[in-house]
Amino acid sequence: MENTNTNYVIQMKGITKVYPNGIAANQNVDFAVKEGEIHALMGENGAGKSTLMKMLFGLEQPTEGEILVRGEKVHLSSPTVAIAHGIGMVHQHFMLVPSLTVAENIVLGMAPTKGIFVDYKKAVEITETYAQKYNLHVDANAKVMDIPVGMKQKVEILKALVRGAKILILDEPTAVLTTQETTELFRELVHLKEQGYTIIFISHKLKEIKEITDRMTILRGGRSMGVYNTADTSEQDISRLMVGRDVILNVQKDQAQPTDIVLKVKDLEYTNEWNRKMLDKVSFAVRKGEILGIAGVEGNGQSELVQMLFNLNQPEGGTAEVNGKNILGVDQNKIRAMGVSLIPEDRMTYGIAATGTIEENVISDRSEKKQFNNGPLFNMKALHAESDRLVKEYQVLCKSAQQQVGMLSGGNIQKVVVAREFSSDPVLIIADQPTRGIDVGATEFIRKKLVELSRAGAAVLLVSADLNEVIELSDSLVVFYGGKISAYFEDTSAINDEIMGEYMLGLKHQSEEEIRRVCHEG
Amino acid sequence: MFGQLMSMILTEDFLFSIIRITAPILFAALGAVVAEKAGVTNIGLEGTMMISALLGMLTSYWTQSWVLGVLVAILVGVLLGLMMGFFYLKLKTDIILAGIAVNMLGSGGTIFLLYMFTGMRGNTGSLSSANILIPTLDIPLIKNIPVLRSILSGHSVLTYVAFLCVVLVWMLLYRTSLGLNIRAVGENPNAASSVGVSVNKIRYIAIGISGALAGMGGAFMSMYYSQGWNSGMVAGRGFIALAAQAMGRGEPVGAMLSSLLFGLAQALKNKVTGLTGLASYNYLVAGIPYLVTIIGLVIYAASTLRKVKRRKAIDKE
Numbered sequence: 001m002e003n004t005n006t007n008y009v010i011q012m013k014g015i016t017k018v019y020p021n022g023i024a025a026n027q028n029v030d031f032a033v034k035e036g037e038i039h040a041l042m043g044e045n046g047a048g049k050s051t052l053m054k055m056l057f058g059l060e061q062p063t064e065g066e067i068l069v070r071g072e073k074v075h076l077s078s079p080t081v082a083i084a085h086g087i088g089m090v091h092q093h094f095m096l097v098p099s100l101t102v103a104e105n106i107v108l109g110m111a112p113t114k115g116i117f118v119d120y121k122k123a124v125e126i127t128e129t130y131a132q133k134y135n136l137h138v139d140a141n142a143k144v145m146d147i148p149v150g151m152k153q154k155v156e157i158l159k160a161l162v163r164g165a166k167i168l169i170l171d172e173p174t175a176v177l178t179t180q181e182t183t184e185l186f187r188e189l190v191h192l193k194e195q196g197y198t199i200i201f202i203s204h205k206l207k208e209i210k211e212i213t214d215r216m217t218i219l220r221g222g223r224s225m226g227v228y229n230t231a232d233t234s235e236q237d238i239s240r241l242m243v244g245r246d247v248i249l250n251v252q253k254d255q256a257q258p259t260d261i262v263l264k265v266k267d268l269e270y271t272n273e274w275n276r277k278m279l280d281k282v283s284f285a286v287r288k289g290e291i292l293g294i295a296g297v298e299g300n301g302q303s304e305l306v307q308m309l310f311n312l313n314q315p316e317g318g319t320a321e322v323n324g325k326n327i328l329g330v331d332q333n334k335i336r337a338m339g340v341s342l343i344p345e346d347r348m349t350y351g352i353a354a355t356g357t358i359e360e361n362v363i364s365d366r367s368e369k370k371q372f373n374n375g376p377l378f379n380m381k382a383l384h385a386e387s388d389r390l391v392k393e394y395q396v397l398c399k400s401a402q403q404q405v406g407m408l409s410g411g412n413i414q415k416v417v418v419a420r421e422f423s424s425d426p427v428l429i430i431a432d433q434p435t436r437g438i439d440v441g442a443t444e445f446i447r448k449k450l451v452e453l454s455r456a457g458a459a460v461l462l463v464s465a466d467l468n469e470v471i472e473l474s475d476s477l478v479v480f481y482g483g484k485i486s487a488y489f490e491d492t493s494a495i496n497d498e499i500m501g502e503y504m505l506g507l508k509h510q511s512e513e514e515i516r517r518v519c520h521e522g
Numbered sequence: 523m524f525g526q527l528m529s530m531i532l533t534e535d536f537l538f539s540i541i542r543i544t545a546p547i548l549f550a551a552l553g554a555v556v557a558e559k560a561g562v563t564n565i566g567l568e569g570t571m572m573i574s575a576l577l578g579m580l581t582s583y584w585t586q587s588w589v590l591g592v593l594v595a596i597l598v599g600v601l602l603g604l605m606m607g608f609f610y611l612k613l614k615t616d617i618i619l620a621g622i623a624v625n626m627l628g629s630g631g632t633i634f635l636l637y638m639f640t641g642m643r644g645n646t647g648s649l650s651s652a653n654i655l656i657p658t659l660d661i662p663l664i665k666n667i668p669v670l671r672s673i674l675s676g677h678s679v680l681t682y683v684a685f686l687c688v689v690l691v692w693m694l695l696y697r698t699s700l701g702l703n704i705r706a707v708g709e710n711p712n713a714a715s716s717v718g719v720s721v722n723k724i725r726y727i728a729i730g731i732s733g734a735l736a737g738m739g740g741a742f743m744s745m746y747y748s749q750g751w752n753s754g755m756v757a758g759r760g761f762i763a764l765a766a767q768a769m770g771r772g773e774p775v776g777a778m779l780s781s782l783l784f785g786l787a788q789a790l791k792n793k794v795t796g797l798t799g800l801a802s803y804n805y806l807v808a809g810i811p812y813l814v815t816i817i818g819l820v821i822y823a824a825s826t827l828r829k830v831k832r833r834k835a836i837d838k839e
Binding site for chain 2: 079080083091094095096097098099100104105108109110111113116117118159163
């Protein structure tokens with residue numbers, strides 16, 4: 001008998017999840033939680049934490065493997081089934097109805113009635129009883145849209161408790177909270193633990209994990225890196241397990257010979273709609289002929305930075321210049337005219353028009369040029385010649401340039417983006433996650449091209465969550481943590497993952513002087 | 523001329539006509555409110571009114587019972603609503619396209635149905651007789667009060683039902699468990715389904731109720747307002763109702779006030795059309811209700827825009 005250990009409330013065995021598009025989010029993961037513990041599920045973004053928990057909450061079905069609740073094999077086909085087994089989940093994006101009151105949200109779907117009417121008094125009573133019992137103070141009569149984020153989270157926890165959850169999954173609960181709210185949440189979670197509840201705490205923040213959890217399971221690249229007792233594991237160990245490199249790539253490149261500054265960013269600031277400072281006085285410079293990498297766990301301001309630089313969003317303060325000319329708030333076609341190219345993070349939205357042909361996509365930035373037009377009409381011959389040339393040069397695997405882009409594989413779609421962005425003689429290339437989710441061949445091709453262009457004199461800003469990629473490709477590198485640059489490495493050849501991990505997870509922070517060197521100000 | 527107009531407007535008769543004209547718009551507007559609360563834009567109100575109006579009228583004629591006529595009109599409205607729901611929720615078509623289909627069915631299909639059933643073309647003129655129309659009602663207390671009597675008393679049964687429905691819809695939305703679910707589904711379907719509320723089921727119910735209300739509006743049109751069915755009868759009231767829903771911020775009482783505004787515009791049009799010396803401008807005057815609709819929507823859009831901006835500013839702090 002395998003399942004004799006009744007101490008485990010949840011056992012997930014050999015879980016593999018392969019999505020229909022072929023992405024394996026979890027591979028043979030074992031995950032077990034003891035009754036009454038706070039168990040951390042750790043890993044970087046994309047490590048497979050959310051997928052694993054979605055399966056436990058019945059939102060997704062595992063491709064392989066089995067789930068046991070209190071030693072009994074279960075089939076969690078929907079959240080309703082999961083709730084019936086006493087599993088509740090607090091989602092990162094709250095599942096609340098803003099115009100309803102707190103009490104209404106809590107009883108939604110199981111509202112107490114008196115005749116044909118909702119017994120609202122009873123709903124308030126239920127809310128207040130639970131709030132009292134679990135020390136989760138909420139204003140039952142307030143509308144959800146009027147309450148602070150911290151209280152919304154309590155409402156979510158209460159929702160799960162009212163429905164009889166004994167096991168609570170909290171998906172990155174502190175991501176939206178202020179420091180005080182976080183402290184309060186931890187107090188409440190400990191209180192729940194004391195009352196016998198089991199809590200699964202998803203996070204990638206080391207300090208929080210150390211503070212509140214008993215044990216932890218670490219995921220990396222969809223696989224489990226093992227289960228550890230929090231007390232016996234140092235922050236350094238955790239960081240090594242979370243962000244280690246699996247393979248060392250070898251990119252051939254000559255020593256960079258950087259010259260003049262091309263992109264100069266100064267004191268860039270941005271606060272997002274949840275009042276989080278995503279960019280906090282970020283300053284750096286990229287020079288002609290070098291690749292500056294930006295490393296960091298996702299969500300530390302990298303995406304926002306790229307959005308600002310390509311006018312997809314407006315910063316609150318600061319400046320950004322390309323060859324001395326402002327690019328903030330400038331139309332994209334003007335930014336492009338200055339020689340800036342962008343490989344966007346979200347290629348399907350910003351990189352291509354999926355229903356257009358390859359030709360239409362690659363010529364979209366240059367279709368107004370004289371050489372492609374005969375008076376008011378397109379010069380189709382010239383357009384065909386241009387797109388055929390690009391398809392060939394960038395090795396896009398397709399029947400012809402008239403094929404629809406959306407029908408291509410991810411790697412070939414990215415090659416279409418790259419063909420357009422790299423062939424316009426850019427002085428600055430912003431490459432945001434240029435090889436995410438694409439095949440090895442395309443990845444290698446794109447990396448080689450990036451190095452080639454930089455050596456030919458382009459300035460390259462490379463943003464990547466792939467540690468291998470930033471370290472191997474970049475000439476020098478900055479680390480983003482909490483909307484700030486936490487470290488600058490002038491020479492990437494001396495970096496090892498362990499040090500990187502510590503900066504990426506905020507264990508270490510370089511001095512202002514060290515960081516300021518990336519501005520190359522005399 | 524202006525004086526002539528004023529003397530016509532400041533009459534009990536005119537106020538009475540506003541209420542009468544508002545009723546069908548109000549029915550449809552309440553239908554729009556319920557559907558929209560569930561997150562479904564019921565653009566098929568116009569067509570629903572047309573079809574309900576015809577089948578209600580015919581039933582009333584065949585059975586010689588106005589009650590059965592109204593009930594059939596309601597039933598037809600529910601079925602059309604559910605049909606739209608089926609296209610939208612089950613077959614995943616765009617709700618706007620499903621609504622347009624119902625509207626086209628309403629404009630073309632009704633003429634065909636009428637001809638098929640009765641051999642008449644375009645209207646039911648010869649069918650009308652007093653006992654198949656919706657009767658009027660004198661309100662006990664009010665009928666003894668001088669001025670109010672001639673404004674509020676003596677309306678059709680369905681006119682009172684329309685205003686009663688404002689209260690009923692409000693109670694449905696804000697006091698029942700179904701209403702709670704409707705509002706939740708419309709605002710955050712994920713939140714609703716995460717606690718086991720079936721989003722599709724609630725949407726079917728909401729669009730069914732929406733159809734029922736539009737069906738009553740249709741019955742009102744053919745069995746009282748026009749005293750018979752004709753092909754141009756609904757004349758955009760289903761769309762004006764959508765505007766009333768939007769202007770009323772999606773709330774029953776707001777929709778009622780907007781409907782009254784549109785009713786006023788329509789009543790005004792009717793009066794002005796009758797003025798001597800303006801006869802050659804009749805086609806311009808006929809546009810008043812639609813112009814008011816557009817102006818109303820512009821004011822509504824401007825005010826929500828300001829609200830959205832203010833909200834954003836608050837969030838920024």
